[in-house]
Amino acid sequence: MPSPHVLDATDLAAERDGRCLFSALSLQVASGDVLRVEGANGAGKTTLLRILAGLDQDYTGDIAWPAAAAAARPWREDVLFLGHLAGVKGSLTAAENLAWLTALRGRPGNGSVRDALQRIGLAGYEDVPVSSLSAGQKRRVALARLFLERAPVWILDEPFTAIDRQGVAALEAALAAHARAGGCVIVTTHHALAIPARSLSLAGAERAA
Amino acid sequence: MSAFAAVLRRDLALAWRSRADLVNPLGFFVLVVSLFPLGMSPDPALLARIGPGLVWVAALLAVLLSLENLFRGDREDGALEQVMMSPAPLPLLVLARVLAHVLSTGLPLAVTTPLLALMLHVEGDAFLALVAGITLGVPVLCLVGAIGAALTTGLPRGGVLVALIVLPLYVPVLVFGAGAAHAAGLGLPFAGQLAILGALLALSFALAPFAIAGALRISVSQ
Numbered sequence: 001m002p003s004p005h006v007l008d009a010t011d012l013a014a015e016r017d018g019r020c021l022f023s024a025l026s027l028q029v030a031s032g033d034v035l036r037v038e039g040a041n042g043a044g045k046t047t048l049l050r051i052l053a054g055l056d057q058d059y060t061g062d063i064a065w066p067a068a069a070a071a072a073r074p075w076r077e078d079v080l081f082l083g084h085l086a087g088v089k090g091s092l093t094a095a096e097n098l099a100w101l102t103a104l105r106g107r108p109g110n111g112s113v114r115d116a117l118q119r120i121g122l123a124g125y126e127d128v129p130v131s132s133l134s135a136g137q138k139r140r141v142a143l144a145r146l147f148l149e150r151a152p153v154w155i156l157d158e159p160f161t162a163i164d165r166q167g168v169a170a171l172e173a174a175l176a177a178h179a180r181a182g183g184c185v186i187v188t189t190h191h192a193l194a195i196p197a198r199s200l201s202l203a204g205a206e207r208a209a
Numbered sequence: 210m211s212a213f214a215a216v217l218r219r220d221l222a223l224a225w226r227s228r229a230d231l232v233n234p235l236g237f238f239v240l241v242v243s244l245f246p247l248g249m250s251p252d253p254a255l256l257a258r259i260g261p262g263l264v265w266v267a268a269l270l271a272v273l274l275s276l277e278n279l280f281r282g283d284r285e286d287g288a289l290e291q292v293m294m295s296p297a298p299l300p301l302l303v304l305a306r307v308l309a310h311v312l313s314t315g316l317p318l319a320v321t322t323p324l325l326a327l328m329l330h331v332e333g334d335a336f337l338a339l340v341a342g343i344t345l346g347v348p349v350l351c352l353v354g355a356i357g358a359a360l361t362t363g364l365p366r367g368g369v370l371v372a373l374i375v376l377p378l379y380v381p382v383l384v385f386g387a388g389a390a391h392a393a394g395l396g397l398p399f400a401g402q403l404a405i406l407g408a409l410l411a412l413s414f415a416l417a418p419f420a421i422a423g424a425l426r427i428s429v430s431q
């Protein structure tokens with residue numbers, strides 16, 4: 001019996017440099033959801049995503065992972081986080097980068113590195129050092145992890161940055177397919193998302209008194 | 210465990226691909242030690258007396274020099290975030306990172322030490338005590354130094370700050386390390402000092418990863 005929610009955050013509040021980014025924010029993400037976090041620049045989208053991913057501990061409120069807790073496994077196993085920084089090393093090749101990033105998850109990947117690179121449109125770039133790729137290609141190397149790693153929850157911060165139009169369409173299809181397969185996606189983007197998504201709007205910066 | 214191996218393998222590959230950076234601490238170590246006889250006096254008796262202390266100070270500074278970029282690259286390209294997102298325990302993963310640093314930076318220093326010791330006419334028991342001491346001590350310097358490097362990773366330039374944070378912690382290593390070689394040179398027993406260095410190694414091996422992991426969490430959180 002799967003738990004109703006994958007992620008259950010209640011009463012989150014965060015403040016940066018005296019500005020209240022959000023408060024009393026509650027959100028639930030269930031299997032099959034695509035949640036789009038919206039807001040102006042500086043509204044706290046990245047902060048929210050980093051808090052959910054456990055990278056930022058400067059907040060109040062509770063974050064629970066009922067599905068992972070029910071299966072008695074660490075929630076980090078369930079989460080694939082892709083931030084502004086791609087996390088790929090310039091002097092390693094695309095294949096080496098993906099190999100070590102997958103090994104960090106502690107469980108075998110989903111298919112081969114070659115397949116993942118092919119699906120993201122980088123076939124033939126396996127053995128090219130990432131430093132000699134373009135910004136968009138670098139981003140794609142990081143995004144290839146979406147096809148490679150078996151994590152039900154994707155937390156993606158501006159995943160479409162520097163990606164061309166066909167690439168964006170392919171990625172949107174991948175997000176939708178992931179949601180249909182029972183995964184869930186939390187995403188921030190300034191692109192118009194062509195797939196059905198719930199949206200969560202961060203009202204933006206209010207000056208704290 | 211596979212995550213541990215992945216980090217170790219990646220870091221060794223990265224170190225190998227930027228070999229030029231690896232030469233820096235080693236070059237510094239060799240240069241400092243070999244300039245002293247030129248600057249002071251080539252007198253064998255004098256060199257044998259100051260040699261062990263000289264090698265120790267140079268090794269300590271060489272390690273310090275190599276620390277600043279220990280976690281900086283990983284933080285700047287986001288690899289550190291991915292390491293933190295791993296379900297594997299963070300102290301284990303940072304231990305792999307520091308181990309790779311010991312192998313790529315510390316080991317060359319330890320391997321060069323016998324040559325430099327001979328060059329400085331450090332012979333007999335003092336030679337043994339110096340080589341054994343450096344071999345035990347350099348990993349301690351790396352582990353303890355990594356705590357300082359982790360704390361200052363979030364700052365734009367942490368070089369001097371790292372030195373200020375870790376130098377007080379380096380002093381016991383220096384005192385017992387150079388003390389062992391000095392005692393051996395005088396024909397006194399030196400096993401005690403080496404045992405203390407071994408104890409410091411065990412202690413830093415067991416505790417430093419937790420301190421490094423905690424410091425990195427703070428650095429990434431900002």
